[in-house]
Amino acid sequence: MAAAAHRIAPGGAPRVLILGATSPIARALALEYAHGGASLYLAARDTAEAARIAQDLAVRTGVAAHAGPFEAGDYAAHPELISRAAAALGGLDGVALCFGALGDEPAAHHDATAARKIIADNYTGAVSILTFAADHLEAQQSGFIIVIGSVAGERGRSRNYIYGSAKGALALFTQGMRARFARTPIHVMTVILGTVDTRMTWGRESAFLTVAPERAAALIHKAWRRRAEVVYVPFFWRFIMGVIKAIPERFFKQLKF
Numbered sequence: 511m512a513a514a515a516h517r518i519a520p521g522g523a524p525r526v527l528i529l530g531a532t533s534p535i536a537r538a539l540a541l542e543y544a545h546g547g548a549s550l551y552l553a554a555r556d557t558a559e560a561a562r563i564a565q566d567l568a569v570r571t572g573v574a575a576h577a578g579p580f581e582a583g584d585y586a587a588h589p590e591l592i593s594r595a596a597a598a599l600g601g602l603d604g605v606a607l608c609f610g611a612l613g614d615e616p617a618a619h620h621d622a623t624a625a626r627k628i629i630a631d632n633y634t635g636a637v638s639i640l641t642f643a644a645d646h647l648e649a650q651q652s653g654f655i656i657v658i659g660s661v662a663g664e665r666g667r668s669r670n671y672i673y674g675s676a677k678g679a680l681a682l683f684t685q686g687m688r689a690r691f692a693r694t695p696i697h698v699m700t701v702i703l704g705t706v707d708t709r710m711t712w713g714r715e716s717a718f719l720t721v722a723p724e725r726a727a728a729l730i731h732k733a734w735r736r737r738a739e740v741v742y743v744p745f746f747w748r749f750i751m752g753v754i755k756a757i758p759e760r761f762f763k764q765l766k767f
């Protein structure tokens with residue numbers, strides 16, 4: 511059973527902090543956890559929307575759901591968020607990192623401020639909040655961290671190499687953290703996500719290979735239940751990226767995609 515596998519105590523259902531809770535993927539993942547009886551703390555920039563989502567979850571599933579502010583770049587507020595979520599939930603068993611932003615990549619190719627913003631939104635902010643989360647879990651010697659990465663982090667493309675480099679760095683960071691906790695019960699899972707139909711991809715990607723946020727969330731939750739460490743969502747991206755990574759650089763750099 512999932513809760514037992516993650517050594518959740520007491521009561522059986524995990525107490526989970528969702529970061530970037532206004533993402534449709536985060537919202538669907540929160541619903542997956544709520545259906546399993548988890549209590550939730552939804553953190554987002556748009557606190558009013560996070561509160562509406564929390565209320566909706568509580569009404570639909572009967573779980574306790576709280577909401578509060580989270581801004582990736584507000585580093586000083588990160589330790590307090592972990593404490594506040596733990597206080598509201600009566601403890602904290604897991605953190606799901608769902609935030610991220612493509613930014614204005616074409617502009618960022620010529621504007622270092624815009625480029626640094628993409629790195630901060632996707633990587634530096636994640637490193638900061640995950641460092642506090644990891645120490646919390648280490649102190650109690652239990653819990654889990656889920657990090658949503660991207661196939662964009664697996665190979666540099668002209669179209670999105672700043673966002674891609676942040677997601678690639680995030681995957682390496684998560685891999686290292688998994689090694690840090692290898693001899694503990696703490697579970698660290700990296701999600702290498704393909705294309706999902708959200709705000710992020712509107713007007714950018716074709717429907718081909720794109721999945722709904724609910725489908726992505728169900729697969730992430732299923733992978734978490736079986737304590738996967740690195741999971742491609744959906745699974746076929748493992749093969750696609752295997753092929754893409756095998757293309758020699760001199761050919762790959764000529765491709766327009």
Ligand SMILES: NC(=O)c1ccc[n+]([C@@H]2O[C@H](COP(=O)([O-])OP(=O)(O)OC[C@H]3O[C@@H](n4cnc5c(N)ncnc54)[C@H](OP(=O)(O)O)[C@@H]3O)[C@@H](O)[C@H]2O)c1
Nearest residue numbers: 530532533555581582608609610660703705706708709710
């Ligand atoms: N959609 C895809 O095809 C795809 C593919 C691979 C990976 N991903 C990853 O999946 C995750 C969810 O993205 P999504 O597709 O659901 O996109 P989305 O709808 O744009 O959601 C992104 C979330 O990140 C939050 N966010 C952005 N910058 C932030 C910041 N500086 N501080 C705090 N929160 C911030 C957004 O908050 P606001 O609501 O306030 O903007 C929103 O909650 C992200 O990590 C994304 O990189 C998505």
